[in-house]
Amino acid sequence: MKNNLEILKRCGVRPTPQRIAVVKYIFESKGHPDADTILENVRKTCPTISRATVYNTLNLLVAKGLLQTQILKGRTVIFDPNTQKHHHFVDDATGKVFDIPWDTLKVSQNKTLQGFQVRDYQVIMRGRRES
Amino acid sequence: MKNNLEILKRCGVRPTPQRIAVVKYIFESKGHPDADTILENVRKTCPTISRATVYNTLNLLVAKGLLQTQILKGRTVIFDPNTQKHHHFVDDATGKVFDIPWDTLKVSQNKTLQGFQVRDYQVIMRGRRES
DNA sequence: AATAAATATTGACAATGTTAAAAATAGGAT
DNA sequence: ATCCTATTTTTAACATTGTCAATATTTATT
Ligand SMILES: [Mn+2]
Ligand SMILES: [Mn+2]
Ligand SMILES: [Zn+2]
Ligand SMILES: [Zn+2]
Numbered sequence: 001m002k003n004n005l006e007i008l009k010r011c012g013v014r015p016t017p018q019r020i021a022v023v024k025y026i027f028e029s030k031g032h033p034d035a036d037t038i039l040e041n042v043r044k045t046c047p048t049i050s051r052a053t054v055y056n057t058l059n060l061l062v063a064k065g066l067l068q069t070q071i072l073k074g075r076t077v078i079f080d081p082n083t084q085k086h087h088h089f090v091d092d093a094t095g096k097v098f099d100i101p102w103d104t105l106k107v108s109q110n111k112t113l114q115g116f117q118v119r120d121y122q123v124i125m126r127g128r129r130e131s
Numbered sequence: 132m133k134n135n136l137e138i139l140k141r142c143g144v145r146p147t148p149q150r151i152a153v154v155k156y157i158f159e160s161k162g163h164p165d166a167d168t169i170l171e172n173v174r175k176t177c178p179t180i181s182r183a184t185v186y187n188t189l190n191l192l193v194a195k196g197l198l199q200t201q202i203l204k205g206r207t208v209i210f211d212p213n214t215q216k217h218h219h220f221v222d223d224a225t226g227k228v229f230d231i232p233w234d235t236l237k238v239s240q241n242k243t244l245q246g247f248q249v250r251d252y253q254v255i256m257r258g259r260r261e262s
Numbered sequence: 263a264a265t266a267a268a269t270a271t272t273g274a275c276a277a278t279g280t281t282a283a284a285a286a287t288a289g290g291a292t
Numbered sequence: 293a294t295c296c297t298a299t300t301t302t303t304a305a306c307a308t309t310g311t312c313a314a315t316a317t318t319t320a321t322t
Contacts (some may be wrong), residue, residue, distance in 0.1 A: 015270065016318085018269085018270070019269090035309080036308090040169070048270090049270085049271090050270065050271080050272070051272095053271070056269085072208060074311095075206045075207070076308085076309065079308085098247070099246070100247075105239070105241065106239050107237070108236070108237050108253055109235065110236065110237055111235050113220075113255070115257070115260060115261045116258060116260060116261070117258045119223065119257055119259065121254055121255060121256040121257065122254070123254050123255075126249070127248045127251065127275070128248040147287085147299095149300085150300095152298075166279080179301090180301085181301065183281085186278095186279065206278080207277085263322100266318100266322095267316075267318105267320075268318080268320085269316100269319085270317065270318080272314085272315080273314090274311105274313085275311085275313100276293080276305100277310085279307085281306075281307095282303105282304095282305085282306100283304090284301100284303100285300105287298105287301080288297100288298090289296100289297090290297085291294105292294085292295080
């Protein structure tokens with residue numbers, strides 16, 4: 001997809017080789033990679049890229065609304081190219097993260113939440129992904 | 132509460148002064164403190180306690196099922212003395228974590244989750260706690 | 263080409279947590 | 293009480309994740 005280059009231009013970010021490589025990896029892998037995984041993989045095609053540049057790019061993409069961050073396993077941030085509202089399922093065995101479409105679940109209130117103004121929520125499920 | 136000492140004995144853990152101090156803080160403060168907060172506060176009554184001992188004790192209590200861990204704000208683990216099933220609300224402004232009783236919310240499936248065996252789940256809500 | 267602005271790299275740093283080795287402590291046997 | 297042993301605590305080193313400032317490089321503009 002040449003689309004990756006467009007993504008950067010469209011939000012006013014200069015499309016440098018490093019940024020293109022990061023965008024390419026994260027939007028084509030369609031997973032929930034952490035910064036380190038992104039760095040390792042991007043270096044296959046862009047061997048000189050530095051850790052700081054990866055973080056700079058990822059944080060920029062988050063600021064531009066093209067990525068979301070999540071913390072679902074361990075203490076490391078994962079970058080989520082799915083910016084629509086959705087829930088998550090984390091496999092106990094593999095640590096793999098799966099998107100659960102928003103309309104799969106319905107969260108309703110039995111009792112009213114007095115004094116809590118909810119801006120956003122999600123359901124996080126853990127268990128086993130069946131083979 | 133002398134109860135703290137009982138808690139340790141009951142699960143076969145030798146009740147040392149350090150462990151008693153950690154248990155006392157975490158079960159009496161009733162919040163969702165991180166290890167650093169626990170260390171700081173426990174040092175008020177037990178000034179020589181080391182970071183490693185705090186982590187050792189907390190990990191031990193988690194292994195014994197007396198504490199749960201959560202990662203709800205930033206990337207730091209918080210220790211939760213509420214080991215019953217419950218949901219969480221995180222205040223955007225203060226970072227404060229609130230327990231939402233399990234029966235306050237109901238999560239239902241509109242569509243069946245094919246291939247996902249759910250062992251556990253929780254709803255994480257974010258927003259503003261009204262003054 | 264010369265200049266200025268934006269970006270990338272490097273290396274230092276902070277925060278969080280784990281680990282191994284040494285020192286201190288507590289309990290039990292004699 | 294003294295000795296012995298197992299447990300626990302402390303210390304210090306280390307790993308990981310992420311940020312930051314300074315420097316070097318690249319890019320755009322003139
Ligand atoms: Mn990783
Ligand atoms: Mn803290
Ligand atoms: Zn996702
Ligand atoms: Zn809780």
